[in-house]
Amino acid sequence: MVVYGSDVNIGADTVCTPAVDALARVAVYPAFTECDVHQPFPSFSVEQLLGIDPDVIFVQTYGFGPTPPEPVSEQLVDHVIWRELVAVQNGEVHEVDFFIWGTSRGINGTNFVLDEAMPKIYPEAFPAPLP
Secondary structure: OEEEEOOOOEEEOOOOOHHHHHHHHHOOOOOOHHHOOOOOOOEEOHHHHHHHOOOOEEEEOOOOOOOOOOOHHHHOOOOOOHHHOHHHHOOOEEEEOHHHHOOOOOHHHHHHHHHHHHHHHOOOOOOOOOO
16 A cells, blocks of 8 residues: 555555556555545545555655655654554555655656565565566
């Protein structure tokens, strides 16, 4: 699952983006209907995220100022419900570059996302990052 936001509101990328559409074709990706969210870029709480409970989470930390923001996964590290997520318990939360994951809409960006994601989702099949 690909998320972004802050420790208060979490947003998720859906199949409305080319990269996540491709990711959803090769991995299990939530449809968000079980948490009562029906938008292209849903926003929800950590409690609602627990209802989805993904095995792997890719986190995009957005920041536009001169000082990089604290990564979202670090903002949430002490959140009781965040710590209940399977991905958090198994060390499968990965910070990713939001400039690529969050803004790429073409084939090169999609390829980059898949090259980075596949070894984390399927380490047995992709034991090393793709060239």
